[in-house]
Structures are given as C-alpha cells and as structure tokens.
Amino acid sequence: MVCHFADLHTHTTASDGLLTPSQLVAQALEAGLRAIGVTDHDSTDGLEEAMAAGKRLGVQIVPGIELNTQADDEEIHILGYYIRYDLPWLQDMLAAIRHVRWTRTKKMVENLRRMYNFDITFEEVQQEVTQGAAGRPHIARVLFKKGIVKDVTEAFEKYIGTDCPAYEPRYHLPLEQGIKTIKDAGGVPVLAHPGLLKDQKHAMLAIELGVQGIEAIHSKHTPQQCEYYEILARKYGLIVTGGSDYHGEKGKNMPQLGDIKMPCSVIEELKSLVQKNLHSRG
Numbered sequence: 300m301v302c303h304f305a306d307l308h309t310h311t312t313a314s315d316g317l318l319t320p321s322q323l324v325a326q327a328l329e330a331g332l333r334a335i336g337v338t339d340h341d342s343t344d345g346l347e348e349a350m351a352a353g354k355r356l357g358v359q360i361v362p363g364i365e366l367n368t369q370a371d372d373e374e375i376h377i378l379g380y381y382i383r384y385d386l387p388w389l390q391d392m393l394a395a396i397r398h399v400r401w402t403r404t405k406k407m408v409e410n411l412r413r414m415y416n417f418d419i420t421f422e423e424v425q426q427e428v429t430q431g432a433a434g435r436p437h438i439a440r441v442l443f444k445k446g447i448v449k450d451v452t453e454a455f456e457k458y459i460g461t462d463c464p465a466y467e468p469r470y471h472l473p474l475e476q477g478i479k480t481i482k483d484a485g486g487v488p489v490l491a492h493p494g495l496l497k498d499q500k501h502a503m504l505a506i507e508l509g510v511q512g513i514e515a516i517h518s519k520h521t522p523q524q525c526e527y528y529e530i531l532a533r534k535y536g537l538i539v540t541g542g543s544d545y546h547g548e549k550g551k552n553m554p555q556l557g558d559i560k561m562p563c564s565v566i567e568e569l570k571s572l573v574q575k576n577l578h579s580r581g
Contacts, residue, residue, distance in 0.1 A: 302359055302563035307336035308542020312429035313345030315436040317547030320349035324358050330557035334359035334566055341396045343384035361566055368477035373501050377477045381573045382486030389484050397432035399470040404433040410465035417447055435459050450550055475508050487572050489540050492517040494524040506535055511572055516541025518554035538568050
C-alpha cells in the first residue's frame, strides 16, 4: 500500500492514550492515514502490538518515544524516532522513570483531596491505566467522570497544570541526557511542539544540544508558529516533522488523529538520518 500521509505523534494505552495500539492503528486506517508514529511517554511497551497491527492492516508504523526532559524550570519534550527499543539499558532507564511517575501521581491525588476535598482516590486513577504508568491525564479523566470538571482541559487549567496548586514536579531528566539517550539508542531526536514552550531560548538550546528535527507542524501550533518553526528547522538543516499529539480524547479542542497529515517523504528522511547516524558512530 502506497503511503501518502503520516501522523507522526500519537499515544496509546502504553502511556496516557485511551486506545490500545491495535485500536489506534485501525483508527489511523479509517482516518485515511497510511503511516503513524507511535510515541508514548517514556514507554515503548505498545510498539510490538502496533507494528503487528500495522503489518496486518497495511499501516506503516514509525517506532518512537516521547521523553519528558527538563532545562532550567521548563519541561521540554523530545521525540525519538526509530530507536532500538529492545536495548536492556534503555528499558531499565524507562522503567525507573515510570516508577517515579506512580509516586508523583499519587502525590497529586493526595493534594486534590487535601486542598479541595475532592472525592477521588489513587485506586480510581489506577483503574484508568491499561498498561504503563499513571499520569496527569488519568487523574483528569477521573475528575471528569465524577463531574468535578466539565472536561479534561479544565482539570489541567485549574488543578493539575504546571502552575496549578495540586501540581507536583516530575522527575527531571536533563534535556542534554534525553537527546543523548535517543541518539545512543540509534534514534533521531526531534524537539516536540516547540510552540508550547514558555521560553523560546530552550528551543535554541535543544538545537545546540543536538536535536536533528523540529516538530514544526503540531495541532496546537498556530499557522504562524508552523511557518516559523519550519523556517527555523530549514535554517539549521533539521528535519521538519509533524503530528496531532492524539491521545484518543474526543470533544472540543482535543486533537484528532489525522488533524496533521505529513507527507510520507518525512519518514524516508528519518530513515536516511538513522543510517547516517549509524555510519558516523561506527
């Protein structure tokens, strides 16, 4: 099957998505996509299932990950494409990060109970997790189901967003280490949704530290931001990628699968860079 369009930023139940990898691939086919990047937060547990489903349904799977890194007081997300996800050292590192996620989520639930007297338990949040580690989206879904918030967005804006009272800081994987981790695992590091950064100096810092692509096209970028980051990427000789950041949520302001359709030539660029990296290292 010829690939025309790809959405290179999606999530499954292996992190904080609502769809299993198989369901995600089936929905991609329905959305007219012939390729998707599966990029769960700090987890590659959904990749094998996604790739099997992709082979069965004729959808090309770009194996990836989204690492949550930190520079100064800013959280910076780095996508990693075509990583060798079977590396034991990588899986050990990811397991340690996910363990910290559980502790952080539990603290936020305790904050919500103490600060607002909300009727929410950590066990209820755990029930939202199919596999992987619990995170803020799982808390938000419980708050929504209980009628405490009108939608998931409100949960983040009022209670568990970065600057909100119940927020707990996450494990700080340094930006430089995140980029190096992806490269050491044979992948291509890409700066995710730079338009969401509070301080644009961190976009430049990511470039200086060695990202090889910029997610210029993103569902939460304005047209002006898409254009700006595409020009920035071209200026520094970086790959321009794009994706919806789909988590399976429905409703207003929620990105949908295929909202961003990138030409599949981007995949070939990523593959070429993987080979180039391999030759330069070896």
